[in-house]
Amino acid sequence: MELRMETRDLSIYYGTNAGVKGVSLPIYDHRITALIGPSGCGKTTYLRALNRMHDLNPIVRIEGDVLLDGESIYAPKVDPVVIRRRVGMVFQRPTPFPTMSIFDNVVAGLRLIGVKDRRRLAQAAERALDQAALWEEVKDRLRQPAAGLSGGQQQRISIARALAVEPEVLLMDEPTSALDPISTQAIEDLLVRLKEQVTVVIVTHNMQQAARVSDYTAFFLNGEMIEFGPTEKIFTNPADERTEAYITGRFG
Amino acid sequence: MNLRRRYLRDRLMMVGLALGTLLVLLPLLFILAHVFIEGIGALNWNFFTKPPKPPGESGGGMLPAIVGTFYIDLMALAMGGLLGLGGGVLMAEYPDHPINRPLRLVANVLGGVPAILMGLFAFVVVVEPLGGFSAFSGAVALAVLMIPIIMRSTEEVLKLLPWELREAGLALGLPRWRVTLSLILPAAKGGIITGLLLALARAAGEAAPLLFTAFGNQFLSFDPLGPMDSLPLKIYVYAISPYEDWVKQAWGAALLLALLLMLTNFLARRAMRKR
Numbered sequence: 001m002e003l004r005m006e007t008r009d010l011s012i013y014y015g016t017n018a019g020v021k022g023v024s025l026p027i028y029d030h031r032i033t034a035l036i037g038p039s040g041c042g043k044t045t046y047l048r049a050l051n052r053m054h055d056l057n058p059i060v061r062i063e064g065d066v067l068l069d070g071e072s073i074y075a076p077k078v079d080p081v082v083i084r085r086r087v088g089m090v091f092q093r094p095t096p097f098p099t100m101s102i103f104d105n106v107v108a109g110l111r112l113i114g115v116k117d118r119r120r121l122a123q124a125a126e127r128a129l130d131q132a133a134l135w136e137e138v139k140d141r142l143r144q145p146a147a148g149l150s151g152g153q154q155q156r157i158s159i160a161r162a163l164a165v166e167p168e169v170l171l172m173d174e175p176t177s178a179l180d181p182i183s184t185q186a187i188e189d190l191l192v193r194l195k196e197q198v199t200v201v202i203v204t205h206n207m208q209q210a211a212r213v214s215d216y217t218a219f220f221l222n223g224e225m226i227e228f229g230p231t232e233k234i235f236t237n238p239a240d241e242r243t244e245a246y247i248t249g250r251f252g
Numbered sequence: 253m254n255l256r257r258r259y260l261r262d263r264l265m266m267v268g269l270a271l272g273t274l275l276v277l278l279p280l281l282f283i284l285a286h287v288f289i290e291g292i293g294a295l296n297w298n299f300f301t302k303p304p305k306p307p308g309e310s311g312g313g314m315l316p317a318i319v320g321t322f323y324i325d326l327m328a329l330a331m332g333g334l335l336g337l338g339g340g341v342l343m344a345e346y347p348d349h350p351i352n353r354p355l356r357l358v359a360n361v362l363g364g365v366p367a368i369l370m371g372l373f374a375f376v377v378v379v380e381p382l383g384g385f386s387a388f389s390g391a392v393a394l395a396v397l398m399i400p401i402i403m404r405s406t407e408e409v410l411k412l413l414p415w416e417l418r419e420a421g422l423a424l425g426l427p428r429w430r431v432t433l434s435l436i437l438p439a440a441k442g443g444i445i446t447g448l449l450l451a452l453a454r455a456a457g458e459a460a461p462l463l464f465t466a467f468g469n470q471f472l473s474f475d476p477l478g479p480m481d482s483l484p485l486k487i488y489v490y491a492i493s494p495y496e497d498w499v500k501q502a503w504g505a506a507l508l509l510a511l512l513l514m515l516t517n518f519l520a521r522r523a524m525r526k527r
Contacts (some may be wrong), residue, residue: 053419058348085425095420099438109424112434160418165424 003070004029004169004199005050005087010064012054013044019045022064023225025218026170032191032200034210034231037220038251043203046047046220047171050201051087052080068169085113088167092174096146096161103142105157109165124164131197132160133190152183154170163198170194172202176209188213207247209237219243257468269404287507304470306497314505316472317486320387321509324482325456327391332398332455333357333448340406345432355403363376363400370371371461377466385443387473387480390466397461397524398451398481405447409440449520453513459484483509 005027012020020042027033029238035043046053052073065071075082104111106125115121125142129135131157134156138149144159155175162170163239172191176184191213194200204210210217210231217234219227219242227234227243236243245251298313305312339355346352374393379385413436419432437444455461459482462468467479468489483505490502 051423053423056419056422081427083424084423088425089419089423091416091420091423093414093416095414095416097417097420097435097439099441108421108424108435111432112421112424112426161420162423167425170424 002029003027004066004068004128005201007046007049008065008067010046010049010062010066012042012049013061013063015059015139018223020049021223023220024064025225025228027199029199029203030214031215032202033216033218034196035201035203035218035220036205036207036210036246037226039205040248042223043220044173045171045223046225047201047203048089050169051084051172053084053089055080061243078138084236085165086167087169087171088162089167089171090114090155090159090162090173090175093178094151094220096149096154096157096173098145100146101143102138102146102149102157105146106160106164108161113165125160128160128164131163131190131194132156133186134160152186155179155183155187156190159190161222163194164219166200169199169201172200174203174205178204184209207235219246221246256331284510287503287510290500291503291505291507294500295507299501299504300363303472304501307493307498310497311496312501314486314501314508315397316469316482317481317505318508319472320466320469320480321456321469321483321512324387324390324393324462325452327388328394328398328455329448329452332392332395332402332451335395336399336402336448336451337406338442338481339403341432343403344407344410345428345436359400359403365406366460367397367458368460368463370394371463371465374461374465382477384477385465385467385479385483386475387466388476390462390480390482391476393461393465394455394458397455397458400494401451401454402447405450406440406444409438409443409447411441412443430431442525445523448519449516449523453516453520456516457484457509457513459488463488483512 003026007023007025010020010023011018023046035047037043048054049062049066054062062074068083068086072078097108100108103125106128107115107121110121110124126135129138134153137153146154149157155178159175176187180185186211191200191202200216202210214231216228218225219232219234219238219240221242227238227240229239234243235247238247253392281377296313300313302313303316304312304314332452339359342349343352343355343359370393373396374389378389378392382389416432417435417439421435422428462482462485466482466485468485469479469481473480487502487509490498490505493499
């Protein structure tokens with residue numbers, strides 16, 4: 001099993017508050033890694049460090065290191081734009097670009113980095129929408145505004161848009177927390193198929209979701225990573241009693 | 253308990269509010285009606301197609317002032333729009349940029365400067381160096397007047413957009429400037445246009461900044477470096493003149509200007525609603 005990403009003793013500070021404290025974690029290639037834990041445990045903060053989304057916030061300070069294919073993404077000469085092209089992200093709330101059609105949304109990433117070839121864009125759109133399990137639903141109305149779709153469809157548009165630029169790793173920050181059960185199921189199904197193409201790291205509040213879709217699970221508590229292991233082991237035979245307390249629903 | 257008294261009080265309050273609204277609207281309606289009654293008689297074919305005639309001769313028109321108003325105001329909008337937009341984008345999208353504090357200060361100070369000082373400013377930095385009154389210097393004065401308005405409106409509409417929109421763009425591997433240009437600005441288009449039009453309407457009614465910049469001109473001119481006429485200037489000059497004919501034309505010009513500004517305001521609201 002190959003490592004795709006890795007964090008080494010990663011700490012993330014908001015001002016003087018440590019949101020994440022010394023987390024070392026492997027992220028395996030073509031696997032789904034779930035980050036679970038109660039609200040405020042630092043899992044989203046951790047996730048956002050993996051593609052340098054914290055760069056925008058000047059009060060955030062990062063210590064330790066994040067490696068992508070063995071190389072630090074925080075090294076001085078690394079361009080965060082290049083990192084984000086390789087490590088995509090899907091957010092909690094669906095974020096279709098409001099002025100764009102479905103098609104334009106999906107190819108926005110490609111088009112805005114300079115791809116003009118219409119055939120290539122059309123192929124990329126179909127492939128990404130197909131991967132996001134949305135092609136059949138929208139293929140006849142690609143020119144209509146994306147804002148007119150349902151929440152679940154909008155979230156799959158967001159996923160398709162992230163996939164269209166062919167990232168190596170896809171970060172997902174509670175991608176189904178704003179969705180109904182049927183849309184959630186659709187996205188979980190597509191996650192499992194996505195493993196063929198990308199490595200996935202998913203933050204979820206929903207423990208059943210982590211158990212259903214992920215191969216590895218990391219349990220976070222108060223900014224610390226308490227336990228990491230194969231999902232089956234975390235959920236059936238956790239080593240730490242706090243992990244057990246959390247997954248059996250005794251807190252959080 | 254005492255439901256009837258509560259209803260009574262409610263009705264009294266409503267009547268009070270309606271009266272208050274009427275009281276506020278009355279002067280506005282009065283001004284508009286008065287300008288309309290006094291001005292409508294002056295609006296004829298000559299008014300729109302002829303240059304002014306010397307006092308005493310009848311039949312002159314406002315053509316140079318009408319053309320000049322559009323000419324100067326559009327030039328001002330181009331300059332003020334560009335700088336104001338740039339400043340607004342900077343304040344909203346790059347709040348941590350070190351230039352922001354001075355920029356915000358300038359915007360606030362500029363916003364409180366009397367319009368006539370804008371004219372003095374343009375006189376010193378444009379008219380004197382170029383050696384004469386010009387349409388361009390008038391446009392500069394109006395542009396400076398517009399800049400703080402446009403900056404603030406642009407900043408506000410951009411801040412209304414969800415932060416996630418920017419992150420979604422960045423997460424696609426787009427550089428920051430690309431996100432701003434291709435995702436944020438189009439999403440805020442309606443609001444930005446509204447701000448531009450409101451700033452235009454605000455500046456277009458000003459005579460003071462043009463007094464010693466565009467200066468005025470009896471003849472039709474398209475030379476940006478020569479003096480040019482404008483409706484507010486014409487109103488100012490004609491309204492205080494001793495000639496009955498000129499005063500009448502001033503009313504006509506006032507009516508036309510009021511109508512143009514109302515149209516601009518109407519378009520501004522429509523742009524906002526369309527989004």
